[in-house]
Amino acid sequence: MKNVSAKKICKRYKFILLGVLIILCIQLSLFSFSPITNSSESEPSSRVSINKPTDRNKTNGSDPPLQIHDSTDKKSFQFQPKCNITVKDSLSAISRAKTELCKQEIADVSCLSLEGKLFPKDIQNYCPFKGNHTSGFYYGCFGDKTEQRDLSHHKEFPDTNSPKNCIKYCTSGGYLYAGLQYMKECWCGDRFGSHGKVDTSLCNNQCPGDPSKPCGGYQANSIYTTGLGAKIKNPVELLGPITQTTQVKIVFVLTLNGRAVRQVRRLLKAIYHRDHFYYIHVDSRQQYLYDELLPLESMLPNVRLTRNRFATIWGGASLLQAHLAFIKELLEMTDWTWDYYINLSESDYPIKNLETLVNFLTRYNGKVFMKSHGRDTPKFLKKQGLDQIFHECDNHLWRLGPRELPNGLRFDGGSDWVGLHRKFCEYVITSDPLLDGLKEFYKYTLLPAESFFHTVLQNSIFCDKWMDNNLHVTNWIRKKGCKCQNKHIVDWCGCSPNDFKSTDLQRLMVFEQRPRFFARKFEPAVNQDIINSLDLYLFKDRPQDMKSYTKYWQNEFHFKDKTSNKTDTLLSFYGSFQRKSLESQKLSSCHLKPVRTLESNAYFVEDHYNGALVLYEAQHEQSGKIVTLESHFTKRRHYxxxxxxxxxxxxxxxxxxxxxxxxxxxxxxxxxxxxxxxxxxxxxxxxxxxxxxxxxxxxxxxxxxxxxxxxxxxxxxxxxxxxxxxxxxxxxxxxxxxxxxxxxxxxxxxxxxxxxxxxxxxxxxxxxxxxxxxxxxxxxxxxxxxxxxxxxxxxxxxxxxxxxxxxxxxxxxxxxxxxxxxxKAFWEYQNICISGESSIGCLELDICEKTLWSSRSEDPKSELHGIDSKSGRLR
Missing domain, CATH: 2.60.40.1930 (Macroglobulin (MG2) domain)
Structure with a gap:
């Protein structure tokens, strides 16, 4: 009987099994490629980071993965590539993308690239300062020597070298001349002829990319012009006060992320004057910071928070889109008349007073302030990944493969901290072939904000307005800052600056007589003493004995926060801290029970972490009264x-x-x-x-x-x-x-x-x-x-x-x-206070607002008390 039953079961389900197999075959045919896990790189500093497969339970956060059900993505939308994708980087990105929508976007971008439709191949250059001849003019055959090269930069194209390709390569690097030598060699430089002109017969090697054209010979260059003019670099220096009565007005654009609200207020206090404007963008994922800063609008008439909020990731195209949106919004604000757009973050801080900056910009009114990368543009282009396609989705920046740069442009880039004149801002939000082409190109670029404005400037009618200065000093320690720390959000190795610390004060003082007005990065949670020292230098009326001078509180949790991968771990600790506080000897007879956690702060004293402060509501069991308490816990050492x-x-x-x-x-x-x-x-x-x-x-x-x-x-x-x-x-x-x-x-x-x-x-x-x-x-x-x-x-x-x-x-x-x-074995209870009142009904407690450790106590460094009528600054 058992055998008969088995046969009936097999017969009953064989059609179902056959249907399942057919569905599986259809799915496999739709996803008809195998993921590639890596690709070779020519430079270690540009190595793509492909994450290895991890356990299905592994997360980067501190909690179990949130179980979010997206019916649109998983059920009604199905990824279908529109072309045969063969580029390894694109296949790898598709295999690692988390959502079907992101996979589709990557595939669409890859297909447009294969069709040559992602951005224009030729983009118009409007800089009026061109070379003596148009691109491709042939100067003749010129000698060269191994020990003293006539042209400065070298690149080999073994299979494709030709005048056209070499000129294109040298143009993108900003060089005035291109030289072809020994068939495969392409040389670039801004001057030639140091070894004299030689007989044309010495430049008779055929080009592998165009046999009809000569590609130089042994130690002989076939020289062509790229058509570019010399790069105009205006001198800049810090001079004394000026006599002009009309001074420029600045809009400071603060692009903020994180939770350091006290440091943001302190920065605003340091750069504020009623004659200037303060436009604040808070990352759309940072609701706590946004809510804390929003009251500034009603307090200060020249401060506004934009409602057009972006979620920017390191290196992403969204940051450039954000800046273009900010510029457009600011130009549409008819009640704000400003001359300069200067962007800052919460980790910037002034190293000179505002009056000095205003005098400086007034003297150079009309110029555009940007810091270029240096001299070797081709190296910059390679290191920056401008010759690669990137696409941002799933909160990640994916590398999709190599690309050729558009023809005819001098590419440039460097720091994304800029000082843009209003006229240049008015131009970048308009439309012409240069702007339209570059905006399309930079949609698919790593760190576009570090290159877009520079490249527009060098190829537009503003090319003679460039000042090689971004008004900043940046603490670059390459050995520490270039360790691929952003590989979880971008398929590229990048660098980030380090924080300034107390030991760096003398380094900053060196710039006292130089045209640098801000420095970065500063973080009070890492080292607040250096910020205190700058305040003493800039604002000599700020006493060192003020309350909380050496203390700092950084918010880590607020009950209004959206649930994240870290929230439940924090709440588990905080709940324990609350129970232990209410069971302490001071409160053991008061019969209180915790109700909810309101917020928590990391507490620092003299630049050392001094424990966690947890603010919470508790209920008195007899009366039902709700009170707000704050408890202080410190960590025990265990090694x-x-x-x-x-x-x-x-x-x-x-x-x-x-x-x-x-x-x-x-x-x-x-x-x-x-x-x-x-x-x-x-x-x-x-x-x-x-x-x-x-x-x-x-x-x-x-x-x-x-x-x-x-x-x-x-x-x-x-x-x-x-x-x-x-x-x-x-x-x-x-x-x-x-x-x-x-x-x-x-x-x-x-x-x-x-x-x-x-x-x-x-x-x-x-x-x-x-x-x-x-x-x-x-x-x-x-x-x-x-x-x-x-x-x-x-x-x-x-x-x-x-x-x-x-x-x-x-x-x-x-x-x-x-x-x-x-x-209890890892954390030690220190103290407790009550916020807003002194009595629970059963016990007198210290008032949080009057204690020195509480997050509710006075902190004059970062408190704003209105505008001083005489100075125009914040009190």
Whole structure:
């Protein structure tokens, strides 16, 4: 009977199985290409970053992935390429894109590129200062020498060299002349003839790209003009006061991101005057910052926040689109009459007073201030990726393959911090063949804001207005700032400047007599002392003994924030802090229970992290009264060195956290609040000594050795970091990291992975905790490290596993108690205050507004109290 039943079942379902197979074949035919994971690069600094496939549970945040259901994307929209895509970079981008819509956009851009329709091949150059002859004029055959080249820049085109291609290449680099030599060589420069003209017969090599044309010969160049005129670079210097009575007016365009609202107010205070204008754009994803700054509009008549908000990513085309939108909106504001457009961010700060800047711009009124990259434009074009196609979607910038630059233009670029004159601004938002072509070209460009305005300027009627100065000093430390830190949002290695610190003050003072007016980057969460020093230099009436002079508060959470990958980890910690505060000796008899977390701040004193401040509502159980409290908690230190006489005696610190900044060697998650879905980093700091190798072992709460890595410690002072590639969720509880040298444990530390008590702001449910709190369900890195148990002195017992399994099923009060037991070993309660009133009814508390540590206390550095009638500045 069993065999008969099996046959009936097979017969019943064979048509269903056949249908499924047909559907699968159709799907495979639609997605008829295989993803390519990488492609070769000629320069390490331009290497594309293709992320390796990770575990399906892996996220970059600190919480489980949000379960968002997009019916439009997944059901009604289906990706269908419109051409046969063969470019490796495009195929790779499509394979890694998360949404069907983004895949389709990438494919559409790739197809337009293959058809030559992405942007114009020829773009009009309107600069009136041209060369003596039009492009392609032949000067003749000129000698060259290996030890003293006649032309300065060299590029080889083994298969395609021709006068046309070489001239195009030299034109894009901004050179006046092109020279072809020895068939395949293309030489560029701004002067020629240092070795004299030679017989034409010495330039009789045929061009591989055009056999009808001569391509020079051995140490002989066939010289052509590109048609460009000399690049006009106006001299600029800082001179004394001017006599003009009519001075320029500036619109400061603040493009803001993040949560440093106090520093934004402080910046505004430093650059404010009633005669100028302040236009503020807050990234559309930063609602907290926007809400905090919006009241400035009603307080100050010359401050406005734009409602046209963009979500800009590093290197993305959206930043250029944003600037063009800002310029258009500002020009349409008839009540604001301004002469210069100067963009700043929250990490900029003035190094000269506003009066000096106004005098300077008045003297050079009409000029356009931009900083160029330097002398070697072809190198810049390659390093900047201008010869590559990029497309922005899924909050990522994808590289789609190589492209040729448009003909006839002198390309330029450099800093995206600019000082644009109004007339130039009026021009860039209009339409002509130059602007239309460049706007299309820069839609698909990496870091377009660092090149678009420069290239427009050099090829337009404004080409004689250029001042090679962006009014800024930037703290470039290339060794630290060029470590591909943005690879999670862009398929390219880029560089970012470092923060100025107290030790850099003398470097900044060198620019006292130079035409630099702002410096970047400054971050009070990294070093506020340098900003205090600049304030003392610029505004000598600001006393050092003012309240909160050495203190800084940076907001990390607000209850109005949208749910993010970090929210639930933060709320799990904050909930524990609140419970422990209300159970403290000071409040134990008051019968209060926490209601909700309002916000939290990272608290810094004298440039050192001094713990977390949590503001929350609590209810008095007897009266039902709701009060607002703030609690202060500090972090305990946990690492120890077990062999101080050995190599580990060099160890200065050993910390685990998330959001590690390689440039500044700090965790941007200042409290190092870690949850089951966190992306961990180990930072290890060493003094100088002998170099050696150390093994790093990661051990979970059940004494399972999750992973082990070897790292080389150099003999110099050294700060290093290590990111373990662990599957998530991490098992909650106390983890250990142990360092081994020659198979002996020489140092160790522990860190807490907190269980999640909430998910998307709601208490977790039983099925959720089963998923969140029981580890990845397999080995953390697909390798068993049991052989290390003895050396690492770990003891995997049945009881440890039973306890972990029991904890992994807890919800409600039991879960809260587990969290509280864990956090008390890592965080220490310091103080509590009440906001707005002094009494709960059962106990007198310190008023937050009158304490020195509370985020509600006075902070004159960043408080704005209206306009001073005499000076026109902010009080």
């Amino acid at each position: 120890i060195v077990s062999d101080p006489q050995g190599p580990a005696g060099r160890l200065l610190s050993l910390e685990i956290g998330t959001e590690y900044d390689l440039k500044e060697n700090i965790f941007r998650n200042f409290g190092q609040l870690i949850g089951p879905y966190s992306d961990l980093t180990l930072e290890h700091s060493w003094s100088s000594g002998s170099d050696f190798t150390v093994s790093v072992a990661w051990i979970d709460p059940t004494d399972v050795v999750a992973a082990s890595y070897d790292i080389e410690i150099p003999g110099t002072n050294h700060i290093g970091s290590l990111k373990p590639d662990l599957k998530v969720p991490l098992r909650p509880g106390v983890w250990k990291v142990k360092l081994m040298h020659k198979w002996e444990v020489v140092a160790e530390t522990s860190f807490l992975v907190v269980p999640l008590t909430t998910f998307q702001h709601r208490p977790v449910k039983f099925q959720q905790v089963l998923s969140f709190h029981n580890g990845p369900g397999s080995l953390y890195i697909d390798k068993d490290f049991k052989d290390f148990d003895t050396v690492l002195q770990v003891n995997r017992t049945v009881q440890l596993q039973k306890d972990a399994d029991s904890n992994g099923r807890k919800t409600g009060d039991q879960l809260d108690q587990w969290v509280d037991n864990l956090t």
